[in-house]
Amino acid sequence: MRIREEAVCVAIVVRMERRGYKTHREFPILGKVADVYAVHPRTGVTVSVECKERDWGRGVLQARVYQGASDYVYMALPRKQPSARVLQTLEERGIGLILVDEQGRTRQVLDARRASHFTPVLHQRAKQNFEAMKCALP
Amino acid sequence: MRSAVVGKFQHYIRLGTHAEKEYLTKAKPLFDGLALNANLVEATRSALAVFAITLGKRFIVDPVTYAFALDPVLLRSTSKKPSPQRPVRATFKALADQYMLPSKDHLGKRPLTPKEFDETTLATFVDHVLKYQTTRLTSALAENADFLTSEVTASGTALSPALPMAPYFVDDFSGEWRKTNMDCLRIAHELGGPAQGMVAFDNRLATPASLWQLVSEYLQSPLKQFWIWPTDLDEHYTPEPSLKGYADAVARLSGEKTVIAAYGGFFAILLYFRGLAGVCHGVGYGDKRDLEPVLGGGIPPARFYLRAIRDTIAIGDLPVVAAGLTDDDFRKLVCSCQICAGLLERGGVANLLAELTATEFRQSPARGVVEVPTGRVYRLTRNHFLLNRHTEIREVTTAASFQQLAESILNQAQWAAHRLSLTSTRHINNWLKAADPA
Numbered sequence: 001m002r003i004r005e006e007a008v009c010v011a012i013v014v015r016m017e018r019r020g021y022k023t024h025r026e027f028p029i030l031g032k033v034a035d036v037y038a039v040h041p042r043t044g045v046t047v048s049v050e051c052k053e054r055d056w057g058r059g060v061l062q063a064r065v066y067q068g069a070s071d072y073v074y075m076a077l078p079r080k081q082p083s084a085r086v087l088q089t090l091e092e093r094g095i096g097l098i099l100v101d102e103q104g105r106t107r108q109v110l111d112a113r114r115a116s117h118f119t120p121v122l123h124q125r126a127k128q129n130f131e132a133m134k135c136a137l138p
Numbered sequence: 139m140r141s142a143v144v145g146k147f148q149h150y151i152r153l154g155t156h157a158e159k160e161y162l163t164k165a166k167p168l169f170d171g172l173a174l175n176a177n178l179v180e181a182t183r184s185a186l187a188v189f190a191i192t193l194g195k196r197f198i199v200d201p202v203t204y205a206f207a208l209d210p211v212l213l214r215s216t217s218k219k220p221s222p223q224r225p226v227r228a229t230f231k232a233l234a235d236q237y238m239l240p241s242k243d244h245l246g247k248r249p250l251t252p253k254e255f256d257e258t259t260l261a262t263f264v265d266h267v268l269k270y271q272t273t274r275l276t277s278a279l280a281e282n283a284d285f286l287t288s289e290v291t292a293s294g295t296a297l298s299p300a301l302p303m304a305p306y307f308v309d310d311f312s313g314e315w316r317k318t319n320m321d322c323l324r325i326a327h328e329l330g331g332p333a334q335g336m337v338a339f340d341n342r343l344a345t346p347a348s349l350w351q352l353v354s355e356y357l358q359s360p361l362k363q364f365w366i367w368p369t370d371l372d373e374h375y376t377p378e379p380s381l382k383g384y385a386d387a388v389a390r391l392s393g394e395k396t397v398i399a400a401y402g403g404f405f406a407i408l409l410y411f412r413g414l415a416g417v418c419h420g421v422g423y424g425d426k427r428d429l430e431p432v433l434g435g436g437i438p439p440a441r442f443y444l445r446a447i448r449d450t451i452a453i454g455d456l457p458v459v460a461a462g463l464t465d466d467d468f469r470k471l472v473c474s475c476q477i478c479a480g481l482l483e484r485g486g487v488a489n490l491l492a493e494l495t496a497t498e499f500r501q502s503p504a505r506g507v508v509e510v511p512t513g514r515v516y517r518l519t520r521n522h523f524l525l526n527r528h529t530e531i532r533e534v535t536t537a538a539s540f541q542q543l544a545e546s547i548l549n550q551a552q553w554a555a556h557r558l559s560l561t562s563t564r565h566i567n568n569w570l571k572a573a574d575p576a
Contacts, residue, residue: 028509030454030495031439068457068491117461121492129509132499 003078067115148416168528172197183278203305341368369429381572404448408573440511446554475525
């Protein structure tokens with residue numbers, strides 16, 4: 001059964017909010033748009049998630065950009081098992097992986113690491129934008 | 139061995155819009171000449187005349203005559219107002235009048251064909267195209283003399299292009315325009331004044347044999363200087379055999395003529411080693427031109443020119459490139475131009491990243507609130523590009539040998555490849571193979 005990108009995004013938002021994060025869909029970061037951006041109100045930790053139904057290779061390039069301004073970056077894919085190539089590519093780049101099944105259940109199969117190009121000033125700006133966008137919402 | 143380059147490598151910048159004048163004014167010491175498209179001249183004669191005088195650089199006017207032979211839709215207005223048939227753009231209508239183009243009634247309805255010229259109409263056409271370039275800006279000043287300062291009007295007599303360009307049409311190797319193009323060059327020469335030509339060909343259809351034949355015919359022309367435009371040649375994505383075909387054509391033509399690339403990036407600059415005498419490009423964008431321009435598309439994103447890969451990268455990739463670099467590392471490995479040096483001085487690499495990635499939120503009619511780079515980011519990245527391009531021209535034209543230069547370029551590219559991805563530097567291997575004069 002096909003799991004559309006939208007369903008993957010919804011599952012990720014639910015997952016993050018259950019863990020206490022505040023989330024924003026379609027969040028602009030450094031010229032790209034993260035499918036989900038989440039900030040933990042207590043710890044201040046930020047997470048960006050790129051959801052892909054296919055073309056994970058392009059997703060990796062986007063995720064790499066988010067790493068400059070997010071503590072942790074994940075890719076979310078609608079699969080039961082990731083291929084060895086996906087795992088290796090993401091592992092090398094410190095990008096985590098979350099899989100989403102037909103019922104919208106999520107499973108983290110790879111931890112994210114903070115990237116070497118994480119830049120505090122860009123991280124801070126992304127958080128400020130997040131707050132500004134939250135305030136602007138009706 | 140380099141072939142027949144005489145004198146200094148010429149660096150032209152093509153003005154795309156009036157908004158770019160600010161960059162050219164600031165970058166005045168960084169380039170030699172200005173290229174103006176005739177349709178821009180026609181649309182804003184007075185403003186361009188004053189700008190050309192103020193800038194004080196030599197300039198050329200590209201007559202863009204090839205446009206009349208394209209799909210007529212491209213000559214029509216792009217207005218969004220509903221209309222059964224959009225009208226022909228005023229600038230092209232005016233150019234057709236000024237050029238004494240035959241079959242003007244068909245403008246915007248069907249493309250111009252060589253059959254519409256006989257010897258007399260072609261001679262008239264060539265004469266008017268050349269005269270247009272030498273008189274159009276000057277006449278704009280004369281018409282507006284009452285509103286201009288005496289310094290400007292006094293300089294008006296010098297407001298002629300370095301060399302007017304004979305009319306040209308893009309050669310698709312079918313033979314359709316070849317004879318007309320050759321006749322245009324011949325008539326331009328016979329008219330007695332100085333003139334240069336344009337070798338424009340559809341690169342998608344070029345083969346080594348067809349390019350050889352094309353160059354052979356242009357070598358017979360009495361004109362001494364040519365610009366060359368391989369349409370649709372994207373230096374970064376064109377395979378090596380096609381780049382080599384272009385490089386060989388440049389080398390052969392340069393053996394007897396002075397040749398300038400009408401649209402070119404770093405690969406064109408490397409063709410200095412094959413005899414190329416100059417390059418022209420836009421402000422940040424414009425190192426290639428397709429035969430049929432892409433209409434619309436909005437504002438291009440701000441991008442950062444990374445000299446190590448001789449290409450621009452997305453602003454979002456800049457933190458990847460700069461990861462872990464000290465200020466000195468950044469200057470040595472990435473860039474030490476005046477713009478980057480200033481940003482580093484104000485707070486190191488972190489400040490440079492912050493300033494070059496600054497964004498603002500704007501209301502878009504189609505997409506709601508969108509995040510876009512600030513105007514300052516565009517200014518910084520474009521000035522950075524112009525400074526880098528100037529440095530690159532100096533780097534190439536003062537290199538001890540192609541081999542030494544190639545080694546240095548490859549070292550820089552390998553460093554960047556490690557940071558970005560291997561595909562970021564594949565084009566450089568292609569360039570070095572294609573441009574190698576050995």
